[in-house]
Amino acid sequence: MVATIEKMAVIPVAGYDSMLLNQAGAHEPFFTRNIVVMHDSEGVEGVGEVPGGEVITKRLESCIPLVEGASIAQWKNVVLSCRKMLENQMRGASGSGGQETAHAQIFKKVTNVLTGVETPMLDILGKHLEVPVAALLGEGQVRDSVRFLGYLFYIGDYRKTDMPYLHDDDTSDEWGRVRREPALTPDAIVHEAEAAQKRFGFHDFKLKGGVFAGSEEMEAVRALKARFPDARITIDPNGCWTLRESLELCRDMVGTLTYVEDPCGAEGRFSGREVMAEFHRLTGLPTATNMIDTDWREMKAAIRLDSVTIPLADPHFWTMEGSVRVAQLCHDLDLTWGVHSNNHFDISLAMVAQAAAAAPGVINACDTHYIWQDGQHLGRVAPHFEDGCLQVPRDGAGLGIDLDHDKLAAAHRLYVDNGCGTRDDARGMRFYIPGWSYDASLPAMVRP
Numbered sequence: 027m028v029a030t031i032e033k034m035a036v037i038p039v040a041g042y043d044s045m046l047l048n049q050a051g052a053h054e055p056f057f058t059r060n061i062v063v064m065h066d067s068e069g070v071e072g073v074g075e076v077p078g079g080e081v082i083t084k085r086l087e088s089c090i091p092l093v094e095g096a097s098i099a100q101w102k103n104v105v106l107s108c109r110k111m112l113e114n115q116m117r118g119a120s121g122s123g124g125q126e127t128a129h130a131q132i133f134k135k136v137t138n139v140l141t142g143v144e145t146p147m148l149d150i151l152g153k154h155l156e157v158p159v160a161a162l163l164g165e166g167q168v169r170d171s172v173r174f175l176g177y178l179f180y181i182g183d184y185r186k187t188d189m190p191y192l193h194d195d196d197t198s199d200e201w202g203r204v205r206r207e208p209a210l211t212p213d214a215i216v217h218e219a220e221a222a223q224k225r226f227g228f229h230d231f232k233l234k235g236g237v238f239a240g241s242e243e244m245e246a247v248r249a250l251k252a253r254f255p256d257a258r259i260t261i262d263p264n265g266c267w268t269l270r271e272s273l274e275l276c277r278d279m280v281g282t283l284t285y286v287e288d289p290c291g292a293e294g295r296f297s298g299r300e301v302m303a304e305f306h307r308l309t310g311l312p313t314a315t316n317m318i319d320t321d322w323r324e325m326k327a328a329i330r331l332d333s334v335t336i337p338l339a340d341p342h343f344w345t346m347e348g349s350v351r352v353a354q355l356c357h358d359l360d361l362t363w364g365v366h367s368n369n370h371f372d373i374s375l376a377m378v379a380q381a382a383a384a385a386p387g388v389i390n391a392c393d394t395h396y397i398w399q400d401g402q403h404l405g406r407v408a409p410h411f412e413d414g415c416l417q418v419p420r421d422g423a424g425l426g427i428d429l430d431h432d433k434l435a436a437a438h439r440l441y442v443d444n445g446c447g448t449r450d451d452a453r454g455m456r457f458y459i460p461g462w463s464y465d466a467s468l469p470a471m472v473r474p
């Protein structure tokens with residue numbers, strides 16, 4: 027008799043964050059996620075983690091009647107029925123006009139919910155079969171060590187705000203101190219990288235750009251390369267430079283930048299994919315994105331135009347299976363797979379490690395925000411990076427997370443007590459620039 031899912035619960039949670047700067051503004055003191063916990067008829071528990079916000083909580087809850095009672099062996103069919111139900115719900119809500127755009131929007135809104143259904147079921151199945159989730163994905167587990175990069179951010183000064191940012195919470199080493207203090211210069215970014223390298227052992231770094239003028243950010247990239255000559259280094263200004271600016275900034279960076287993530291985007295009559303293709307052709311630099319090939323139709327166009335060499339297929343936005351499907355495609359088409367990230371707990375970290383362990387061929391070091399959250403794990407055992415890598419043992423079972431229900435309850439309380447909800451990066455920015463509002467074409471700290 028195959029086990030059935032008896033209970034699915036959706037728990038919105040929050041964790042502490044630093045005042046990380048990015049093109050959309052400044053991270054708030056709390057980040058939010060939705061945790062999904064399932065129990066089957068044999069008492070086995072499965073977990074998953076997806077982006078936060080009440081809309082996603084509600085959509086996940088609407089899947090519960092399709093999940094509870096289903097056989098664990100039917101996980102693919104359960105995900106399929108949830109997909110159909112959610113698509114119908116959203117088509118109804120968006121009306122019949124603008125079909126193609128509606129399709130792309132629906133894909134993005136549906137997949138982060140589906141990942142929340144898929145992952146705990148895979149976790150439970152892996153536990154029954156005594157194999158890691160990676161062994162159930164794509165062609166199976168292809169590696170047992172997954173490399174991550176050190177995701178560096180400019181950091182705002184929390185003292186300028188009246189917001190409850192965490193500080194002086196971790197004095198165990200330099201990283202514990204550095205990650206809460208302002209970092210607004212190339213020297214500070216190098217120091218941040220050194221501290222992160224010391225705690226986690228990273229070999230590769232990504233700088234979140236789109237904060238200061240591109241030329242200032244390139245100074246930080248040069249300083250990083252001078253300090254870590256063997257590191258693979260990238261920068262991601264979230265598409266806020268024009269093509270012309272991107273070319274000026276990056277033309278002489280071959281050998282310094284290993285690849286560039288979303289330097290530019292759509293311009294006038296030209297789509298982001300067309301503009302990135304020009305950038306790639308004119309600089310010879312590999313391009314990564316989490317912005318212009320975010321569904322299969324965009325992926326097809328990006329491949330045809332040769333806009334992107336590194337699709338960042340975050341399992342939270344593609345599903346675990348979908349992310350590995352992108353990895354297989356990359357392997358067959360001479361592209362290299364990578365992963366995008368947002369702030370997250372250890373469950374998401376395990377999800378990324380499992381997907382990466384099933385991604386065939388050469389892959390890029392995975393993005394993760396976890397270093398900013400290190401110490402706030404929801405599992406009983408803290409994740410352990412060694413030499414910038416996480417291990418995915420082949421004799422493991424499921425995701426490898428043993429959920430700590432007390433920690434989960436505390437993270438839920440943090441969410442409720444602070445009235446958390448959807449991310450708003452504008453609030454913190456207004457302490458730097460009064461009246462600040464988002465502009466997709468400008469770095470956050472640059473306003474006319």
Ligand SMILES: O=C([O-])[C@@H](O)[C@@H](O)[C@H](O)[C@@H](O)C(=O)[O-]
Pocket residue numbers: 046047048049234262264316366367368369
């Ligand atoms: O955490 C941030 O501020 C990032 O800017 C995040 O929101 C992006 O989605 C992401 O990390 C990226 O690679 O674009």
Ligand SMILES: [Mg+2]
Pocket residue numbers: 262264287288315316317366
């Ligand atoms: Mg990005």
